[in-house]
Amino acid sequence: MRVLVIGASGTIGKAIVAELAERHEVITAGTKTGDVQVDICNLDSIRAMYAQVTNLDAVVIASGKVHFGKLEEMTPELYAKGLDNKLMGQVNIVMEGIKHLNDKGSFTLTSGILNRDPIVLGSSAAMVNGALDGFVKHAAIELPRGLRINIVSPTVITEAMAGYAPFFRGYKPVAAAEAALAYSKSVEGAQTGQVYIVG
Amino acid sequence: MRVLVIGASGTIGKAIVAELAERHEVITAGTKTGDVQVDICNLDSIRAMYAQVTNLDAVVIASGKVHFGKLEEMTPELYAKGLDNKLMGQVNIVMEGIKHLNDKGSFTLTSGILNRDPIVLGSSAAMVNGALDGFVKHAAIELPRGLRINIVSPTVITEAMAGYAPFFRGYKPVAAAEAALAYSKSVEGAQTGQVYIVG
Numbered sequence: 001m002r003v004l005v006i007g008a009s010g011t012i013g014k015a016i017v018a019e020l021a022e023r024h025e026v027i028t029a030g031t032k033t034g035d036v037q038v039d040i041c042n043l044d045s046i047r048a049m050y051a052q053v054t055n056l057d058a059v060v061i062a063s064g065k066v067h068f069g070k071l072e073e074m075t076p077e078l079y080a081k082g083l084d085n086k087l088m089g090q091v092n093i094v095m096e097g098i099k100h101l102n103d104k105g106s107f108t109l110t111s112g113i114l115n116r117d118p119i120v121l122g123s124s125a126a127m128v129n130g131a132l133d134g135f136v137k138h139a140a141i142e143l144p145r146g147l148r149i150n151i152v153s154p155t156v157i158t159e160a161m162a163g164y165a166p167f168f169r170g171y172k173p174v175a176a177a178e179a180a181l182a183y184s185k186s187v188e189g190a191q192t193g194q195v196y197i198v199g
Numbered sequence: 200m201r202v203l204v205i206g207a208s209g210t211i212g213k214a215i216v217a218e219l220a221e222r223h224e225v226i227t228a229g230t231k232t233g234d235v236q237v238d239i240c241n242l243d244s245i246r247a248m249y250a251q252v253t254n255l256d257a258v259v260i261a262s263g264k265v266h267f268g269k270l271e272e273m274t275p276e277l278y279a280k281g282l283d284n285k286l287m288g289q290v291n292i293v294m295e296g297i298k299h300l301n302d303k304g305s306f307t308l309t310s311g312i313l314n315r316d317p318i319v320l321g322s323s324a325a326m327v328n329g330a331l332d333g334f335v336k337h338a339a340i341e342l343p344r345g346l347r348i349n350i351v352s353p354t355v356i357t358e359a360m361a362g363y364a365p366f367f368r369g370y371k372p373v374a375a376a377e378a379a380l381a382y383s384k385s386v387e388g389a390q391t392g393q394v395y396i397v398g
């Protein structure tokens with residue numbers, strides 16, 4: 001398969017590439033690195049990416065930013081950051097990709113644990129992850145041409161604990177390589193509309 | 200208690216008012232009807248509502264619009280309608296309400312079945328409902344002064360089946376009065392961070 005991995009230089013992205021590159025042709029994408037550059041907040045940039053990278057069997061997205069902040073200090077503008085980037089960035093990659101992926105191709109998105117098991121400062125993450133899980137569950141029933149879609153919802157990643165540990169006390173991390181298995185299941189399996197909880 | 204019901208003239212809103220008015224002082228709000236008018240998409244309008252209606256023990260929101268349309272015909276602008284109205288409308292009512300509700304007051308929001316059990320045309324509803332469920336689960340852990348928050352996620356309502364039946368074949372509707380019980384549980388109980396699934 002030809003697989004595009006967006007966010008390939010990130011902690012999870014690198015593990016996904018390592019897992020999939022053993023068996024597939026992987027094209028990497030990132031804001032500044034990779035085989036192709038893309039700004040997921042910019043629809044024209046997403047369109048340019050699909051014009052450049054064709055004949056795709058799978059798109060994996062391990063990218064998306066939200067603002068972390070105290071609930072009482074959140075504003076509509078701070079929520080918009082997560083809605084524009086992690087939510088609509090991933091949704092727009094799907095919506096544009098519908099026109100470009102090969103028949104029976106797949107999308108694999110990334111949400112996260114915080115809408116299921118919240119931490120202080122994470123209200124935007126909880127909102128955006130919930131939106132993504134709902135969108136994916138829905139999109140599976142309307143995608144044309146046998147296209148599939150799943151989402152991986154990992155807990156905190158071991159390799160990220162150096163920075164994240166103070167915010168995730170008591171959370172059992174999982175290695176990026178273990179999270180990458182869920183992406184492999186989505187890309188190489190046949191399921192659709194699934195939220196793969198990791199950890 | 201003094202309870203503000205936003206969307207009080209709607210199918211569910213009327214049933215909520217009927218349930219709560221037996222035991223509480225209910226103030227009704229709507230875009231054009233009710234004791235106070237509010238445009239939930241307009242932050243200034245929300246602020247004006249809280250300036251007008253004070254000394255509140257509970258805010259109930261049974262209001263929120265999303266665009267229904269085929270997945271392949273959805274656009275960022277059509278998704279923005281639901282994000283601006285049903286999602287951020289309710290979120291902004293909470294965020295502003297934090298400054299105004301009485302100690303130990305409660306917020307009760309409304310999502311719906313479509314992020315759990317999708318129907319064709321409902322991708323925006325699935326997205327927005329998931330976002331709301333995640334936000335509420337989160338907000339409960341950060342709300343100050345003993346404030347509580349829950350959300351009611353009803354299936355299709357019996358009284359709305361005249362228009363909705365073709366879109367909800369096979370769905371067992373619940374009467375608005377039954378959905379209203381979940382709002383009563385949220386307002387009059389002590390739980391927080393709960394998604395009350397009705398139907």
